[in-house]
Amino acid sequence: MYSTMRADAARNLAGVLRAGARLLADDPSTSLAAIASAAGVDRTTVHRRFATREALLSAVFEAKLDSAERVLDEARLTEAPVAVALHRYVEGIVPVSREWPVDTRRMMRDDPSAEGRAQKQSARVDAFVRRAVDEGLLRGDVPWARAVLDQLVSTAAYRFPDLTPPQAADLVVDTLLRGLGRPAT
Template sequence: MRADAARNLTAVLHAGARLLAEDPGTSLAAIAAAAGVDRTTVHRRFASREALLSGVFQAKLDSTERVLDEARLTEAPVPVALHRYLEGIIPVSREWPLDTRRMMQKDPQARARRQEQGARLDAFLRRAIEEGHLRADTDPAWARAVLDRLVDNAAHHFPDLSPPRAADLIARTLLHGLGSP
């Protein structure tokens, strides 16, 4: 792909993510205008709003995959891996603000990919419990729900909070709010 075409695609995906998160009915023409490209540029790549949504979700899943890989959830010490994950996932949540649940209902491949990513995070939280970083009686599903909510709040309700600072706050809240005394 040519450099200008790659830039245009990135601009369209980011504009689509932002505008569709605000209003799911946003037109492709409005997304093209926000991306600074011609409407035909968007239509050449995406035949419909659903196709664009799929592209946005794939980009979000790709970014999440990189964060999970770089966090080294199975190798790094739990507090280090948690902080790496948080520092990476907060910018991803901000960059791709669309809720993936919508896509999970329509795209079996995206759903399977998201479930695999979720399983990696669930295994990490079970490891945190087994190693004593979270109380032994902590329900892993509850820990996951709390973690997801903390990330969402930091990413979207505290936009001026830097990712490293947000990671510090979330890790402290998770590990000491649920952690061993």
């Protein structure tokens, strides 16, 4: 996306997208002018690139999906040992969640082009969780393992912002694979 742009234009676009993600996650009715101000650019810079708030939101969704795609690829969910891949995934996806806090459910509802990509990414994580069950790292009789993983990632990303991504990954992986019960003595 940025390769053919001047460096300052690419920085401005990245700043607008990040400010838009943050502000629109808090208040979906945030104006383009408020987003421009938060990004440190003038309103015409934003309007030149995005005719509407919806167009900006669509670009934010695409940036979030691009980031998540990189995390899924780098985690090597199908090749690496499950615990290693899980740690890589969580360590990568926590910063993505923090940087792009827009609600994925809203993204899938509001942007049909993003919906297909999001579903494909979700299917990759579903397959990884099935692999973890097949390899005996997660219980097969618990139908909500994926939901628990998603909730643990969300909790680490948003409720504990002081956790570094490696700390968050350590805690999420340990909690998912070992639970919250007291270790046997």
